[in-house]
Amino acid sequence: MKAFLISSLLGLATAVSNSSSIGLPADISSTKGASCACKRLSHTSKDVISPNNANYTTQAADKYWDVRADLSPACIFLPSSADEVSKAISIFGSCNAQFAVRGGGHMNYPGSNNIDGGVLLALEKLNDVQVHKDTVEVGPGLTWYDLYSSLEPHGRVAIGGRLKTIGVPGLTLIGGFHYFNNKYGFAMDNVVSYDIVLGNGTQVKASKSHHADLFWALKGGANNYGIVTKFTLRTFDVPKISTTIQVYNESGIPDFLQAVCDMALLDEKDPIAAGMVATVQYNATTKTPSASLLGVQEGISRPPSQFANFSAIPATTRMNNVTTMKQWATNLDSPKQMFRVMFSHKTMKPDPEVLVSIYKAWKDAVDEISDVEGLYPTFVTNVVSAGAARVALTNDVGNVWGLEDSPLILWQFSTGWALAQDDLRIKAWSQQLAENLHAINVEKGIASEFVYMGDAGEWQNPYAGFPKENVARMREIRSSYDPQGTFSRLNWGGFKLGF
Numbered sequence: 001m002k003a004f005l006i007s008s009l010l011g012l013a014t015a016v017s018n019s020s021s022i023g024l025p026a027d028i029s030s031t032k033g034a035s036c037a038c039k040r041l042s043h044t045s046k047d048v049i050s051p052n053n054a055n056y057t058t059q060a061a062d063k064y065w066d067v068r069a070d071l072s073p074a075c076i077f078l079p080s081s082a083d084e085v086s087k088a089i090s091i092f093g094s095c096n097a098q099f100a101v102r103g104g105g106h107m108n109y110p111g112s113n114n115i116d117g118g119v120l121l122a123l124e125k126l127n128d129v130q131v132h133k134d135t136v137e138v139g140p141g142l143t144w145y146d147l148y149s150s151l152e153p154h155g156r157v158a159i160g161g162r163l164k165t166i167g168v169p170g171l172t173l174i175g176g177f178h179y180f181n182n183k184y185g186f187a188m189d190n191v192v193s194y195d196i197v198l199g200n201g202t203q204v205k206a207s208k209s210h211h212a213d214l215f216w217a218l219k220g221g222a223n224n225y226g227i228v229t230k231f232t233l234r235t236f237d238v239p240k241i242s243t244t245i246q247v248y249n250e251s252g253i254p255d256f257l258q259a260v261c262d263m264a265l266l267d268e269k270d271p272i273a274a275g276m277v278a279t280v281q282y283n284a285t286t287k288t289p290s291a292s293l294l295g296v297q298e299g300i301s302r303p304p305s306q307f308a309n310f311s312a313i314p315a316t317t318r319m320n321n322v323t324t325m326k327q328w329a330t331n332l333d334s335p336k337q338m339f340r341v342m343f344s345h346k347t348m349k350p351d352p353e354v355l356v357s358i359y360k361a362w363k364d365a366v367d368e369i370s371d372v373e374g375l376y377p378t379f380v381t382n383v384v385s386a387g388a389a390r391v392a393l394t395n396d397v398g399n400v401w402g403l404e405d406s407p408l409i410l411w412q413f414s415t416g417w418a419l420a421q422d423d424l425r426i427k428a429w430s431q432q433l434a435e436n437l438h439a440i441n442v443e444k445g446i447a448s449e450f451v452y453m454g455d456a457g458e459w460q461n462p463y464a465g466f467p468k469e470n471v472a473r474m475r476e477i478r479s480s481y482d483p484q485g486t487f488s489r490l491n492w493g494g495f496k497l498g499f
């Protein structure tokens with residue numbers, strides 16, 4: 001069971017371990033700011049790891065999901081408190097040191113969460129959890145599995161990652177697709193407050209009533225404002241979930257993609273929380289595609305009613321179960337350091353015919369790169385239902401995405417491969433294919449410019465798909481909370497807001 005789940009979700013059927021860095025050759029002693037910061041951090045804490053330390057490789061490479069994200073920081077600091085984060089940020093400012101921040105380490109491209117020759121701040125020791133009646137306080141060092149485990153005895157769930165080892169902070173700061181978005185909105189919509197260290201080292205709490213502008217900007221605004229040292233998240237009473245795992249062969253794929261569109265279009269007055277991971281895999285050697293559904297619904301109705309359209313498709317595997325979110329997540333591992341991976345994603349209105357044509361074009365294009373060593377191509381879909389978007393439209397807070405309550409399909413190519421020599425080829429292939437197919441959708445009038453940072457490739461600019469006024473407001477808020485530009489000048493990370 002475990003092997004099936006891993007491969008169907010992540011395209012990890014073939015483990016290709018390669019921990020070499022593809023970053024620029026790092027002369028780690030050459031960065032004056034970093035060596036100043038490393039020295040000063042070492043005077044204040046024992047938790048500073050330098051390249052000659054035995055734990056260095058574990059921290060600089062092994063904790064990253066994508067082999068490409070392994071880099072060579074000048075030193076790595078593991079703060080144990082918000083005060084230590086604050087001290088570190090002040091040191092980075094006064095040393096003018098470049099730095100990166102890592103939560104769960106799942107963002108996949110080089111420089112998104114690691115750095116050559118700068119300081120890496122690894123947050124794993126900030127791992128407190130405090131469960132309250134209908135909220136939970138969470139440190140950014142936790143994975144979603146850690147959190148679901150803490151909530152299980154209380155019969156509660158939070159809206160977070162669908163896989164076990166994704167980090168709480170990265171996913172929450174970019175939005176957060178979970179199974180229950182249709183009823184409760186995205187992870188960001190369920191943050192009650194953020195404890196955050198700003199660019200000058202000051203610690204503030206942003207909530208609906210304090211620093212409300214920053215509170216809004218953090219809902220999808222990624223790592224542009226500071227380092228979050230605690231998230232307070234709303235939780236929901238969901239002691240049990242009903243799950244379904246289904247696998248279809250090639251002939252079922254058109255109906256599978258139709259059912260994905262149906263799911264996006266579902267807009268009930270009193271919705272049942274339900275969602276999925278829906279993926280097509282293609283073995284380019286045997287020329288065999290297959291599709292898989294991992295569906296989850298709140299409650300104990302078995303099989304889960306919201307997946308009836310999927311259940312009507314002849315399947316090669318169909319397993320229904322009633323379990324808990326923690327137990328379900330137990331099997332959904334996303335092991336680190338297995339692949340180089342390129343993401344490319346675009347968005348469209350639900351249109352089954354077009355979605356099938358995109359899948360077919362992707363499959364044909366994969367055949368053109370079938371000689372690439374360790375190739376593992378997957379075609380992934382995510383849905384935004386009207387209900388999911390409506391939460392932010394009606395909660396008096398909103399989020400930076402500014403989506404209307406009309407359904408969307410996010411389609412993504414997630415392509416794994418083995419060798420650095422194929423990096424450029426895969427990137428060009430993936431980008432060009434996505435752009436060409438999106439251009440067709442633009443002509444048809446069914447494209448959306450929304451791009452989700454969690455599914456996007458490093459070549460994409462998600463902010464271009466946000467409403468222009470939201471981006472302008474995000475920049476204003478950044479200017480007022482980070483006037484010295486710590487998070488735009490010194491901090492490397494995924495999807496910076498730009499100027």
Ligand SMILES: Cc1cc2nc3c(=O)[nH]c(=O)nc-3n(C[C@H](O)[C@H](O)[C@H](O)COP(=O)(O)OP(=O)(O)OC[C@H]3O[C@@H](n4cnc5c(N)ncnc54)[C@H](O)[C@@H]3O)c2cc1C
Pocket residue numbers: 010065100101102103104105106107108112113123140160161162163165166167168169170171173174175176177178222223226227228229334453454455492493494495
């Ligand atoms: C296998 C896989 C499965 C995924 N599944 C899902 C899914 O189900 N739903 C979904 O929405 N997304 C999913 N994603 C996308 C995922 O949400 C993002 O990659 C997310 O950034 C991961 O969070 P992290 O903490 O692990 O990331 P990291 O790589 O550690 O961090 C991501 C970014 O956030 C910054 N950051 C981290 N912590 C902080 C902090 N405390 N304060 C400020 N900035 C910080 C980092 O510097 C980095 O730029 C998936 C990705 C992968 C690779």
